[in-house]
Amino acid sequence: MTLPSHETDGVDPRPLHARIAADLREEIMSGGLAAGAKLPSTAQLKTRFDASNATIQKAVQLLKDESLAVGRAGAAVTVRENRQRTVRPAGSLNPAAAGATYPWLAEAAEGRSAARSALLSVGEVHVTGDVATALGLPGGGSAVRRRQLISIDGEPAELVDSYYPPEIARGTALAEPRLIRGGSPTLLADLGFPPRRSADRISARIATQEQYTALRLPGELPVLRTLRTVYSDGDRTVEVTVMVKAGHLYELQYEFAPE
Incomplete structure (x- = not known):
């Protein structure tokens, strides 16, 4: 049986916004991004992950949905206090x-x-x-x-x-x-x-x-x-x-x- 390529070449098959959210989630949970700290700006995240504005926004929205981050349009997004x-x-x-x-x-x-x-x-x-x-x-x-x-x-x-x-x-x-x-x-x-x-x-x-x-x-x-x-x-x-x-x-x- 031939395995799908993503099971053999080490490529993460998840959508890019989910992968970005996973990396940021790990930083939040491990304390790299402390409670109350600002998430990197959209521009910084675009450069870091080579992603579009829309993709970055989808990733950040996942973190908001998970109650790990808070923020509103036009304002900085921060790590929510006392989450983990x-x-x-x-x-x-x-x-x-x-x-x-x-x-x-x-x-x-x-x-x-x-x-x-x-x-x-x-x-x-x-x-x-x-x-x-x-x-x-x-x-x-x-x-x-x-x-x-x-x-x-x-x-x-x-x-x-x-x-x-x-x-x-x-x-x-x-x-x-x-x-x-x-x-x-x-x-x-x-x-x-x-x-x-x-x-x-x-x-x-x-x-x-x-x-x-x-x-x-x-x-x-x-x-x-x-x-x-x-x-x-x-x-x-x-x-x-x-x-x-x-x-x-x-x-x-x-x-x-x-x-």
Whole structure:
């Protein structure tokens, strides 16, 4: 079989405006273009990429649609403030103090923005795939699912599905359609299943229709999907959570020490 030429000669087959946006997006996400900084002028970008005015404008519009840049006709376009957020998963199992914001919500907001969690649904569902395997149900089975949408500054930021073994969740607040005071770590501990450790599996994927709509994603950008398994005493699985967030707006930070 003969492969298409673009698969063998190293040529990027995307339209020029998409390639330009990709290069500028990388500069924004890596800090080469800092928050509040001006994007290079149209003239500079035309020279750099050997592109027309129209092509440059299409590329910049993509960045605006992705909430990475702001500006209006006739004014300089700048990198939007506080767009890429750093999430540190290590603190996700900490319980919330009385009356305080859940630690993972405060983490998402980085202390600068308003973060809210909307509970979309609660109920017992059939699970398959990696969620079922993580719950110890490789052939599939049922679990209590709590679905939430996290918003920051009024914009959807993360779609969260948390699954619990029915024998743990039935008859508790985990199975009720209301937010849990102190969060699930507090309740699990009260139920006799204190979270002891968690394991994350992270992948970049193209959004499903449901994820695309819930997160109001622009274009075909990837999402970050985290599959988190929480273990209690005896390595018993007590919670499996799937978290999906826009890949171009977040980075995950982990810290390691030698054993």
